[in-house]
Amino acid sequence: MAGISHLQWSDGISVRVDGIDVQHKKLFEITNRLIDAFEAGSGDFLEVISELVEYTTIHFHDEQMVMMNAKFPGLAAHTAEHDKFIAKVEEFLQAYGEGHPEVGRTMVVFLKDWLFAHTSGLDMEYAQFLAKKTSK
Numbered sequence: 001m002a003g004i005s006h007l008q009w010s011d012g013i014s015v016r017v018d019g020i021d022v023q024h025k026k027l028f029e030i031t032n033r034l035i036d037a038f039e040a041g042s043g044d045f046l047e048v049i050s051e052l053v054e055y056t057t058i059h060f061h062d063e064q065m066v067m068m069n070a071k072f073p074g075l076a077a078h079t080a081e082h083d084k085f086i087a088k089v090e091e092f093l094q095a096y097g098e099g100h101p102e103v104g105r106t107m108v109v110f111l112k113d114w115l116f117a118h119t120s121g122l123d124m125e126y127a128q129f130l131a132k133k134t135s136k
């Protein structure tokens, strides 16, 4: 089976909010560590997932505060996406814990793909909103 490629942050997906970019980079770094632990068949894999979920929760909260303070109209829909993601990961973890190890790879790939798609997709909507607001 082909290896899972790493995530790479680049300036093209900057949201132009320093603190949030730092968090996105850290999310990518934890995800890459997760991929490595998973591919190595290391028992650390579940620990790294917990770390990722914990950090993601903090990050989502901070991002929602940024959107709220800016009165971004897409806040509710964006928050719903964040909540859906956490619920999905919890569902995977439960299935894995109930003795479905085959869920592991699907879960790691889902985490990685979702984080990249979200950061480079939906997050750009508030980034553009903020950029317009500050240029006024």
Ligand SMILES: [Fe+2]
Pocket: 063, 078, 082, 118, 122, 123
């Ligand atoms: Fe987000």
